[in-house]
Amino acid sequence: MSAKYDQFIANDVTSNRSNVARQMLIKEYKKLGHGAFGTVVQAYLTPDNHKWYGPFAIKKVPAQTEYKSRELEILRVADHPNVVKLEYFFTHVSPSDNKLYQHLAMECLPETLQLEIHRYTSNKFELPLKHVKLYTYQIARGMLYLHALGICHRDIKPSNVLVDPNTGVLKICDFGSAKKLEPTQPSISYICSRFYRAPELIVGCTQYTTQIDIWGLGCVMGEMLIGKAVFQGQEPLLQLREISKLLGPPDKKFLFFSNPSYDGPLFSKPLFTGTPAQRFEKHFGNAGPEGIDLLMKVLVYEPESRLSPRRIMAHSFFDDLRKERYFFPRGHTQPKYMPSLFEFSQFELQILGELASQVTPQE
Numbered sequence: 001m002s003a004k005y006d007q008f009i010a011n012d013v014t015s016n017r018s019n020v021a022r023q024m025l026i027k028e029y030k031k032l033g034h035g036a037f038g039t040v041v042q043a044y045l046t047p048d049n050h051k052w053y054g055p056f057a058i059k060k061v062p063a064q065t066e067y068k069s070r071e072l073e074i075l076r077v078a079d080h081p082n083v084v085k086l087e088y089f090f091t092h093v094s095p096s097d098n099k100l101y102q103h104l105a106m107e108c109l110p111e112t113l114q115l116e117i118h119r120y121t122s123n124k125f126e127l128p129l130k131h132v133k134l135y136t137y138q139i140a141r142g143m144l145y146l147h148a149l150g151i152c153h154r155d156i157k158p159s160n161v162l163v164d165p166n167t168g169v170l171k172i173c174d175f176g177s178a179k180k181l182e183p184t185q186p187s188i189s190y191i192c193s194r195f196y197r198a199p200e201l202i203v204g205c206t207q208y209t210t211q212i213d214i215w216g217l218g219c220v221m222g223e224m225l226i227g228k229a230v231f232q233g234q235e236p237l238l239q240l241r242e243i244s245k246l247l248g249p250p251d252k253k254f255l256f257f258s259n260p261s262y263d264g265p266l267f268s269k270p271l272f273t274g275t276p277a278q279r280f281e282k283h284f285g286n287a288g289p290e291g292i293d294l295l296m297k298v299l300v301y302e303p304e305s306r307l308s309p310r311r312i313m314a315h316s317f318f319d320d321l322r323k324e325r326y327f328f329p330r331g332h333t334q335p336k337y338m339p340s341l342f343e344f345s346q347f348e349l350q351i352l353g354e355l356a357s358q359v360t361p362q363e
């Protein structure tokens with residue numbers, strides 16, 4: 001291994017599996033990304049210069065902020081095939097600015113869904129429908145788990161979804177905005193990236209539920225189908241205008257329950273023609289009738305009317321995944337067996353309840 005980047009020794013590198021802390025040498029290889037709060041680098045870890053662990057994606061965020069501690073707290077407990085796994089964590093003072101940084105070493109995936117969508121659009125294609133099904137199903141399965149724990153991701157978007165296009169595996173990442181929602185406590189409404197913000201967030205609701213993530217799932221599914229963000233508001237309030245073009249304007253009941261004191265624009269003058277079904281058909285025709293039906297049940301104003309993760313997983317749009325366990329990875333002419341989609345834990349089976357048999361393939 002030839003080092004191109006930084007290397008440093010960190011004390012107290014804690015394994016999230018065993019909880020044991022020890023000194024390790026960290027070798028960084030390349031930058032994977034950077035966001036509002038920190039940078040992500042690919043790195044290997046060694047306790048003795050012989051055994052190497054990795055590659056990991058190490059996210060560095062300034063230590064001792066509320067953001068950081070929530071992200072660590074959530075990643076420490078999250079253990080699911082569709083949620084990025086935290087392997088090690090430690091704090092370390094950066095020699096460049098002498099500040100303390102929290103380091104989260106997570107399993108590393110080759111790409112984000114954003115890049116995967118971009119690969120197709122730059123060649124004037126959209127993702128094959130089978131891939132849309134495979135990825136949307138896994139987002140729903142990750143959400144089934146997170147939401148059952150009360151964890152709301154609050155920033156679902158294609159760049160926060162990691163994929164391995166070769167295996168078809170998908171994992172939700174970036175828990176920097178995530179929060180365990182308590183039913184009686186308000187939360188800030190100014191979260192989530194604009195194009196993916198649920199309508200209740202746009203109108204300033206502070207008692208929202210994990211259903212804001214379901215809106216994000218709908219936006220991500222739609223983006224995979226059409227190759228670009230479904231609702232591209234040029235500024236925060238204009239985001240509602242974009243939504244109104246497809247769904248029609250929000251009604252009084254929605255506003256009453258979301259934020260009765262909202263006094264922003266409502267876009268009640270028709271900005272569209274035809275029925276909602278015709279507009280969805282026009283936008284997402286390539287999803288087929290089942291895909292359109294699913295989107296129409298996910299992209300709805302009332303959060304409680306949006307399908308839950310388990311109802312999404314049970315939707316007939318995913319019957320193909322249950323019947324035919326192969327897919328063609330990008331650039332492959334030979335089919336490949338799909339990743340594990342239905343090997344549910346006892347916890348998942350409990351949440352799926354009576355829908356478990358509908359979600360699982362019938363041999």
Ligand SMILES: Nc1ncnc2c1ncn2[C@@H]1O[C@H](COP(=O)(O)OP(=O)(O)OP(=O)(O)O)[C@@H](O)[C@H]1O
Pocket residue numbers: 032033034035036037038039040057059084106107108109110111112159160162173174175176
């Ligand atoms: N486990 C991982 N494997 C591979 N790449 C990753 C991984 N985690 C993060 N990345 C890359 O780093 C980018 C930023 O990571 P992340 O979203 O967690 O940081 P952030 O500071 O919260 O960013 P943002 O402000 O854009 O949300 C991701 O979009 C992705 O490209």
